[in-house]
Amino acid sequence: MSTSVETGSFKDYFRGLYQGVTSTAKGMWITFKYVWSHKPVTIEYPEVREVLPEKARMRLYNDSQNCISCTNCANACPVDCIYISSVSRPKGEDIPKTSNGQAIRKILTQFDIDTALCCYCGLCTTVCPTECLTHSHDYEFSQYAVEGFIVDYLDPEVKQWRDRIVKNP
Amino acid sequence: MASQNPDNYQLSATEPNVTTEEALKSQLMTLNMGPQHPATHGVLRVEILTDSEVVAKAIPHLGYLHRCMEKHCENLDYRGIIPFVDRLDYLAAMNMELGYALTVEKMAGTEVPRRAQLIRVLVSELQRIASHLMAFGTYAIDLGAFSPFLYAFDEREKILRLFEEISGARLLYNYIWLGGVWNDISEQQLERISEFCDHFEGEVDKYNNLVTHNKIFKDRTCNVGTLTAEDCFAYGATGPVLRGSGVDWDLRKVDPYCGYEEFDFDVPLGAGEEGTIGDCWNRYYVRMKEMKESVKIIRQVLDKIEDGPIMGKVSKVLKLPKGEVYVRTECPRGELGIHLVSEENGKKPYRMKVKSPCFTHTSMLPFMAPGQMIADFVATIGSIDIVLGEVDR
Numbered sequence: 001m002s003t004s005v006e007t008g009s010f011k012d013y014f015r016g017l018y019q020g021v022t023s024t025a026k027g028m029w030i031t032f033k034y035v036w037s038h039k040p041v042t043i044e045y046p047e048v049r050e051v052l053p054e055k056a057r058m059r060l061y062n063d064s065q066n067c068i069s070c071t072n073c074a075n076a077c078p079v080d081c082i083y084i085s086s087v088s089r090p091k092g093e094d095i096p097k098t099s100n101g102q103a104i105r106k107i108l109t110q111f112d113i114d115t116a117l118c119c120y121c122g123l124c125t126t127v128c129p130t131e132c133l134t135h136s137h138d139y140e141f142s143q144y145a146v147e148g149f150i151v152d153y154l155d156p157e158v159k160q161w162r163d164r165i166v167k168n169p
Numbered sequence: 170m171a172s173q174n175p176d177n178y179q180l181s182a183t184e185p186n187v188t189t190e191e192a193l194k195s196q197l198m199t200l201n202m203g204p205q206h207p208a209t210h211g212v213l214r215v216e217i218l219t220d221s222e223v224v225a226k227a228i229p230h231l232g233y234l235h236r237c238m239e240k241h242c243e244n245l246d247y248r249g250i251i252p253f254v255d256r257l258d259y260l261a262a263m264n265m266e267l268g269y270a271l272t273v274e275k276m277a278g279t280e281v282p283r284r285a286q287l288i289r290v291l292v293s294e295l296q297r298i299a300s301h302l303m304a305f306g307t308y309a310i311d312l313g314a315f316s317p318f319l320y321a322f323d324e325r326e327k328i329l330r331l332f333e334e335i336s337g338a339r340l341l342y343n344y345i346w347l348g349g350v351w352n353d354i355s356e357q358q359l360e361r362i363s364e365f366c367d368h369f370e371g372e373v374d375k376y377n378n379l380v381t382h383n384k385i386f387k388d389r390t391c392n393v394g395t396l397t398a399e400d401c402f403a404y405g406a407t408g409p410v411l412r413g414s415g416v417d418w419d420l421r422k423v424d425p426y427c428g429y430e431e432f433d434f435d436v437p438l439g440a441g442e443e444g445t446i447g448d449c450w451n452r453y454y455v456r457m458k459e460m461k462e463s464v465k466i467i468r469q470v471l472d473k474i475e476d477g478p479i480m481g482k483v484s485k486v487l488k489l490p491k492g493e494v495y496v497r498t499e500c501p502r503g504e505l506g507i508h509l510v511s512e513e514n515g516k517k518p519y520r521m522k523v524k525s526p527c528f529t530h531t532s533m534l535p536f537m538a539p540g541q542m543i544a545d546f547v548a549t550i551g552s553i554d555i556v557l558g559e560v561d562r
Contacts, residue, residue, distance in 0.1 A: 016384065019384045020384035020385065023382055023383045023384045023385075024383065024384065024385070026378050026379075026382075026383075027378065027379045027380070027383055030375055030378060030379045031316055031379075034316075034320070041323055041326065052333075053330075053333050053334040053337070054334075055333075055334065055335070055336065055337040055352065056333060056337055056338075057337040057338050076248070076249070077249075078245055078249035078250070078252050078253065119252050119341070120338060120341075121251070121252035121255075121341075121343040122337060122338075122343055122351075123248065123249065123252070123343070126351075135337070
């Protein structure tokens, strides 16, 4: 740490002293202004919750009623965390339709997403033809074990917390 | 310590109590900095041989954040690589995406609409400010000042909030897509960016008063870790490290990409106002000045932005012709180069090599370290501003 104070003359010593005092005072003045004039920006989290922007990408939610088992999302996923399996519908049975009018030709038997692997990039939601796979605003899903992160979207319990994770509460 | 070891004393009858020069030399002590050290900006481990408090030798050890990113990319389609490219330099993900998108677009010959191009410049300059704010804040922490970090995060939060609104994520955006950008920016958000620019220029002056021109800060950083222009050329340094040594080299000016040639801005250079050219203070001050230049570019983008499409024509399953391409872009930390080799009608790259600025700068540490005090070495690591996600890939 070679400075003018160490190597310089007597005059330099006092100049350094003066600069030290003035620049520190200037910095302290800025800090003191923050004390009185600046509003706190932190949020007291569990009590106060931030409203997330509309496009925020949190846990995925699949509305399995509208899913047509096209596996576009599983193909687009860069980390392969979506597991889908389906069987073809028996002949003669009525083909149900999704809310936007597409025929559901296959019966969905498995739709699992490993939330621990998911990287929340949003590529799967953009390729979904029926827009049934969306990012919800639910960010509180900590688990005790890694296995708990595999979410089965055909489970009736998942439909129960659908109300909890609707966008824009 | 030598004095505790009686073997080091060689007393002779003719010259009592005189030690030889060899005996006076103290033993070198090995000291590990990191991998979980608060002053190393990530999981960098530096093995230091210290002679009392002076660093005799420093050996950086890498690989604590290695994710085989380049190998992963060989098994992914071109769109799926973007989330991986985000994770290179996680503090400047927009610039990483821009570099990758430009590479693939150059190969595919895609035209990017003008609005998308301007939005790209806008977000990458905002990201540059956010990244430099992080560099400023953590550098102040390295040197023992805590509150500047909080002030910097206050401003950075505004940029991240904006990015969260337009892209959906705070850090790893997946926003710049091949052929354009994912979402459009609304008028209201552009208004907010404009307000942020007006507010932010005053903030930079405040940071300069608080930290840059502080006597203690200058004593810690001036004449420390000096790199001459020749050293920078020899090691291949880029970005603020090279410009801090007074070399006028900015890829936005030298090799313009993404329409940077139409913007009017200066390239700040280290001039040695307080110490010698190329010391830590100069590298740091180049970043502070660059934030103001970024604000200048953002203002020009806001003037020029016009309505139009945000996505160019890109086929649904992207297949590139056979060939290889190298594209370099100016990231907050230096030159990011992406070398892409593709096979005929390949959906996946044959090879993707990333030239990262942080790796180059980390390799300069053994050169800069010898002869420094340990405290100065911390200041040196902070001033080259490395992100280990990019070093290890």
